[in-house]
Every structure is written in C-alpha cells, then in structure tokens.
Amino acid sequence: MSSDPRVQPKPTSDQITITSALHQALADAMEADPKVLVLGEDVADPEGGGAGRVTKGLSTRFGEMRVRTTPISEQAIIGAAIGASLAGYKPVAEIMLMNFTAVAMDMIFNHAAKLRYMSGGQTHVPIVIRTMTGAGFSTAGQHADFLEAWFAHAAGLKVVAPSTAADAYGLLRSAIDDPDPVIFIENLPLYWVPSLRPEKGHRVPLGKARIAAEGHDVTIVTYSGMVARSLTAAKALAEQGVSAEIIDLRTISPWDQETVLTSVAKTGRCVIVHEAVGPFGAGAEIAAFLSERCFGKLKAPVRRVTAPFTPVPFTKPLESAFIPSPERIADAAVALVKGMH
Amino acid sequence: MANSNQPDGPTQVEIFRRMALLKAHDDRSRKVILAGRLVTPYYSYRGQEVIPAALSVNLTDEDYLCTIYRGIHDMLAKGLPLDLLWGEMAGRATGTCKGKGGPIHLTYPAKGIMVTTGIVGGSMPIANGLGWASLLSKDGRVAVASFGDGASNIGAFHESLNLASLWRLPVIFLCQNNRYGEHTAYAKATSVARISDRAAAYSMKGVHVDGNDPIAMYGAARDAVERARAGDGPTLIEAMTFRFHGHVFGDDDHYMDKALKAAAVAADPYPAFRKQLIAGGLASEAELAGIESSVEAALDRAVAEAFDSPFPGLDELTTDVYGASV
Numbered sequence: 108m109s110s111d112p113r114v115q116p117k118p119t120s121d122q123i124t125i126t127s128a129l130h131q132a133l134a135d136a137m138e139a140d141p142k143v144l145v146l147g148e149d150v151a152d153p154e155g156g157g158a159g160r161v162t163k164g165l166s167t168r169f170g171e172m173r174v175r176t177t178p179i180s181e182q183a184i185i186g187a188a189i190g191a192s193l194a195g196y197k198p199v200a201e202i203m204l205m206n207f208t209a210v211a212m213d214m215i216f217n218h219a220a221k222l223r224y225m226s227g228g229q230t231h232v233p234i235v236i237r238t239m240t241g242a243g244f245s246t247a248g249q250h251a252d253f254l255e256a257w258f259a260h261a262a263g264l265k266v267v268a269p270s271t272a273a274d275a276y277g278l279l280r281s282a283i284d285d286p287d288p289v290i291f292i293e294n295l296p297l298y299w300v301p302s303l304r305p306e307k308g309h310r311v312p313l314g315k316a317r318i319a320a321e322g323h324d325v326t327i328v329t330y331s332g333m334v335a336r337s338l339t340a341a342k343a344l345a346e347q348g349v350s351a352e353i354i355d356l357r358t359i360s361p362w363d364q365e366t367v368l369t370s371v372a373k374t375g376r377c378v379i380v381h382e383a384v385g386p387f388g389a390g391a392e393i394a395a396f397l398s399e400r401c402f403g404k405l406k407a408p409v410r411r412v413t414a415p416f417t418p419v420p421f422t423k424p425l426e427s428a429f430i431p432s433p434e435r436i437a438d439a440a441v442a443l444v445k446g447m448h
Numbered sequence: 449m450a451n452s453n454q455p456d457g458p459t460q461v462e463i464f465r466r467m468a469l470l471k472a473h474d475d476r477s478r479k480v481i482l483a484g485r486l487v488t489p490y491y492s493y494r495g496q497e498v499i500p501a502a503l504s505v506n507l508t509d510e511d512y513l514c515t516i517y518r519g520i521h522d523m524l525a526k527g528l529p530l531d532l533l534w535g536e537m538a539g540r541a542t543g544t545c546k547g548k549g550g551p552i553h554l555t556y557p558a559k560g561i562m563v564t565t566g567i568v569g570g571s572m573p574i575a576n577g578l579g580w581a582s583l584l585s586k587d588g589r590v591a592v593a594s595f596g597d598g599a600s601n602i603g604a605f606h607e608s609l610n611l612a613s614l615w616r617l618p619v620i621f622l623c624q625n626n627r628y629g630e631h632t633a634y635a636k637a638t639s640v641a642r643i644s645d646r647a648a649a650y651s652m653k654g655v656h657v658d659g660n661d662p663i664a665m666y667g668a669a670r671d672a673v674e675r676a677r678a679g680d681g682p683t684l685i686e687a688m689t690f691r692f693h694g695h696v697f698g699d700d701d702h703y704m705d706k707a708l709k710a711a712a713v714a715a716d717p718y719p720a721f722r723k724q725l726i727a728g729g730l731a732s733e734a735e736l737a738g739i740e741s742s743v744e745a746a747l748d749r750a751v752a753e754a755f756d757s758p759f760p761g762l763d764e765l766t767t768d769v770y771g772a773s774v
Contacts, residue, residue: 144584178614183611191578193577213570217567224549226553227544227548228546229557230563286770
C-alpha cells in the first residue's frame with residue numbers, strides 16, 4: 108500500500124477495487140433476488156450513490172423503491188431494515204460511518220440481535236448493516252473508530268471485515284444470504300486498493316478465515332486494513348529469518364477458531380493485530396481462547412498489537428502513530444521468536 | 449364523525465367482547481401474581497381496554513402490530529391465543545416464545561404480532577419497515593405501532609414519524625396517552641398540550657380522540673386504517689386514557705394524582721360501555737354476562753394448562769441465537 112491511501116496503482120485487467128467488488132455484489136444480489144433492498148443516507152443516484160459511491164447506479168437500475176435514500180436518521184434506517192426483514196425482505200442498510208452506528212445501537216443491539224431468541228425462533232432478522240471506518244484520512248475522533256468488539260459482544264449478531272476485493276464480494280453475498288443480522292465492516296483506506304477480481308456468484312462462507320501467507324515461526328491473526336500491514340511486516344520478518352503465518356480472519360464473529368488453533372499449534376507463537384483499541388477487544392478474546400485451548404503448545408505469551416487506548420487523533424503524526432505499523436507488528440513477532448518477551 | 453365510521457350493533461358487541469377479554473386477563477394476571485403463583489414484572493393496562501378493542505375490529509390477521517411491554521391488551525385484541533399467552537407468562541415450553549421472551553417480548557406472527565419491545569420508542573422504527581414491505585409487496589397490509597405518551601419524547605418517535613410521512617407509509621402511530629411515563633406525570637415530561645399536535649411537524653394527520661369512548665375510538669381507527677390502505681400515508685392517533693395502576697404492578701403509585709385517579713376509575717369505560725350497549729338495545733344483560741363468563745372459563749383453562757405445562761428443556765438456553773447458515 109502507498110503511504111497516501113488515496114494514491115493507488117490502476118487496477119490491471121484481472122483486478123478491481125473493493126468499492127467495485129461491493130457494488131457488484133449488491134447488484135448481483137439484487138438481480139438474483141427481488142427481495143434484496145438497499146437503504147441509507149445518500150445511497151440513491153440523485154444523491155451520488157453513497158459516501159463511498161458503492162451503491163452508485165443501483166437506484167437507476169432497480170428503482171428508488173428498492174434503493175432508498177433516507178434522512179439522516181440512523182434509528183429509522185435500522186428500524187426500517189428490521190421491519191422489512193420481518194416481512195420477508197432482505198435489506199442491506201448502509202450506515203455511512205461506523206461511529207454513526209452508535210445512534211442506532213438500540214435498534215441493532217436490543218432488537219435486530221435479539222428478536223430471534225426472544226420470539227423463540229418465530230421471527231428472525233436477515234439484514235446486513237454495511238458500515239465504513241478506519242483511520243488514515245485525518246477524519247479524527249468521531250469518524251474513524253473500529254467498533255467491531257461492541258458487535259462481536261452481542262449474541263445474535265455476526266461481524267465481518269474483508270480485506271480484499273474477492274472477499275468483499277464473497278462475504279457480502281454470503282452476508283445477504285445469511286438468515287441473521289450481519290455487521291459488515293468496510294475499511295476506508297482499503298476502498299480503492301486493487302486486488303484480484305472475483306467471479307460472479309462467488310461466496311466466502313461466514314466464519315472461515317484465510318491464510319494470507321504461510322509460515323512456521325509465528326502466527327499473526329488479523330483482519331481488515333491490518334492484513335496488508337501484517338503482510339508488509341512478514342516481508343521484513345523474512346529478512347530477519349523469521350517465517351510468519353498471516354491469518355486474515357475475514358469474519359470476527361463467529362471467528363474461525365479451528366484455523367487459528369491449527370496454526371498456533373504449529374508455530375507456538377501468536378500476535379494479534381487490530382486497529383481497534385486493545386482493552387476488551389477481539390485480540391483479548393482470541394488471546395484468552397488460546398490460553399484456554401492450547402496453553403501447552405505455546406512457546407511464548409500471546410501478544411497484541413493494537414491502537415493505543417485513546418480516541419483517534421486528527422493531526423497526521425499522531426494519527427500515523429495511532430495505527431499499528433508494520434514495524435510494531437514485526438517487532439512484536441521478533442520479540443516472541445527471539446524469546447525477548 | 450362520518451356515519452360510515454359508526455360501528456354497527458354487532459361490531460359494538462364485538463368491541464365489548466374484546467374489552468371483556470382484555471379486562472379479565474388483566475384482573476386475572478394481578479390476582480395470580482398476588483397469590484404468589486407467578487413471579488414476573490407485570491405492566492397493567494387496566495383502564496386502557498377500549499383502545500385496542502376498537503382499533504382491532506378494523507384490522508385483519510395479516511395487518512402488523514408492533515407493541516410494547518404494556519401491550520398485552522393490544523395483542524389479545526389482535527388475536528393472541530390465551531393458552532399461548534399464559535404459557536409464555538408462566539415461562540413454559542408451551543408459550544408462544546417457548547418461555548424465552550416472556551410477557552414483555554410476546555410475538556405471534558400468525559396474527560401479525562411481530563415485535564413486542566421492552567424499550568420505550570422501539571416499536572415505531574420497526575413498524576415503518578413493515579409498512580415499507582407492504583408498499584413493496586402491494587398487499588395492503590397496515591402496520592400499527594403502539595406506544596405510550598412517554599415514548600413521544602424519545603428520538604425514535606421523531607425519526608419514525610418523519611420517515612413515515614416522507615415515504616407515505618401505511619403505518620398507524622397509536623399513542624395511548626395514559627398520563628404517566630413511568631412515574632412522571634405527562635405535563636412534567638412533555639412540552640405540548642397534545643401529542644397529536646406533533647403530527648403537524650411531520651405533515652402528518654394527527655388525531656386526538658377519547659380513547660375510552662369505543663364509538664369515537666372506532667371512528668378514529670377506521671379513518672386511519674382507510675387512509676393507510678388507500679395509500680394516503682400514516683396517521684398519529686393520540687388516544688386519551690388513564691392507567692388505573694402504577695407503572696409496574698406492585699409499586700405504590702404514590703406519584704399518581706389521587707383525585708385524578710379516583711375520577712378515572714369512577715369513569716371506568718368497561719361498565720360504562722356495558723350499560724350503554726344494554727340501554728341502546730344492542731345486547732341483553734344475559735348476552736353480555738354470557739360473554740364475560742365464557743371469557744372467565746377460557747382464562748380458567750388457559751391458566752390451569754399453563755401451570756401444568758413443562759418448562760423448556762435446558763437445551764433451549766442456547767438455541768434460537770442464530771439460524772442455520774445458508
């Protein structure tokens with residue numbers, strides 16, 4: 108990745124960007140099933156097709172009854188999605204930025220997540236909530252948080268965070284197929300990064316991780332924008348003679364315990380990397396699980412590389428220091444391998 | 449009130465039958481709780497029976513209802529079977545939600561009862577989505593969001609009314625103004641004299657009606673249902689009523705105005721409508737007594753069956769969190 112996330116190589120003929128992959132997944136799902144709906148702020152074409160232009164073209168193609176621009180009313184957006192899903196539709200709601208999910212938390216946590224259980228299985232809420240976030244654009248304290256742990260802590264929700272175009276397409280198609288509410292986290296700095304084009308109809312099952320690089324000395328478990336930084340770290344580690352296995356979780360809840368266990372059983376070392384702050388985060392859950400399930404196979408303590416426990420800062424030097432860097436990731440891995448923990 | 453919106457004799461008797469069912473269920477619930485047979489928070493709706501009874505005779509089983517924790521009257525009027533209700537209240541496997549939701553999360557899609565929320569304001573945003581689905585499916589279904597006066601002060605009310613008006617959704621926002629939000633009197637929490645006035649802020653039809661008058665309530669509900677079915681959009685109905693008991697059964701309701709409460713209880717709409725039907729020659733004393741005794745008998749059966757039914761197995765603890773992935 109370039110140091111300026113907006114400056115990206117032009118996609119080659121077999122590549123597309125994540126925004127294009129997301130658009131294609133929505134278009135293909137809407138074409139395949141008239142019950143699939145899209146709603147959110149600015150999502151229709153007269154408003155430009157969403158903040159990331161992911162939905163651009165959909166309302167012209169499928170009509171503004173199925174692709175509806177809403178007022179800036181996050182509770183009303185998620186409520187409308189829940190209600191339509193109870194009547195048999197499959198709405199994909201766009202919450203422009205992940206911090207705005209806070210406004211709709213009652214609808215998401217108290218209603219979408221729990222209606223199946225509270226109704227004894229009589230109703231369920233097959234909605235997808237697409238939302239974008241991530242530091243790197245100086246969007247500061249209320250526009251850039253990774254809040255996946257909030258949602259992964261809620262029984263009844265699933266949480267997904269792709270890092271490639273093919274996964275973005277395949278996970279979004281699977282999320283739309285899924286019978287339960289899925290929080291679909293998109294990363295702003297990844298939006299325009301080109302990667303391999305998926306085939307139409309491609310599915311990535313929820314709950315299945317991807318080995319992004321094979322290795323045998325240390326396992327690095329990560330997701331979303333931190334996958335690329337971990338791969339960069341792996342190159343630096345290779346130069347120091349350390350072989351790192353990179354696991355892209357893809358789904359944060361339910362996460363692929365089996366793939367992580369198998370890898371950590373092999374390497375005996377694990378670093379968990381996420382852009383969210385550390386305390387009570389996904390890394391804490393994974394570390395606790397590893398200590399319960401493969402303590403005897405660990406050669407070193409499990410380490411976390413996360414953002415510091417602060418809000419996201421505005422100014423570039425602080426923002427850059429906030430996001431886990433390939434250097435911090437590599438240093439953590441080296442410390443484990445060399446026994447300097 | 450237009451004449452076409454006057455309920456005919458049989459409809460008035462049907463409204464009474466539903467009121468009798470609702471009142472008897474509330475009386476019975478409090479009795480069973482007082483006897484120590486049932487341990488559950490119970491939110492009595494006693495005094496508010498007219499509103500759902502007169503509304504529901506204008507609805508079909510296909511129409512949707514999203515209601516709240518003080519909404520068992522709404523659900524019974526909409527057709528929730530007593531045995532499933534009591535099974536759920538008693539936490540049994542035979543309850544409509546297998547004992548996993550309880551009285552404040554009752555759900556029964558077979559009668560359009562889609563959501564019961566314990567969160568003030570939660571019924572409205574979801575009813576909008578059901579209304580959107582009706583427009584997409586062109587099936588003429590109406591969605592009712594029931595809530596109390598307290599809920600008109602929460603953000604979800606305002607977001608929902610704005611969206612429903614913009615999208616001309618077939619939704620009825622039914623505010624049962626029982627004068628208290630939890631322990632706080634209406635005027636101390638609400639900036640307007642009438643909640644129905646708030647409809648104007650959203651270019652929506654707002655109706656203020658005596659929710660304890662079955663004839664007036666029927667007319668207001670019928671107008672709103674017809675407006676929704678005709679594609680003319682949502683209505684906010686503010687139905688004036690009075691909650692005879694405290695917020696949750698067992699509180700000492702010291703915060704309620706004694707004189708106001710005494711006057712409301714003296715004007716109990718149930719015996720008043722009963723007298724009115726007989727005086728108007730629409731039903732005989734024997735006929736109404738027959739309705740009441742059959743309601744009591746149905747309750748006897750439902751309560752007895754519920755307490756004889758098994759609790760859900762412990763495997764139910766962890767099922768229905770997620771469905772099977774596709």
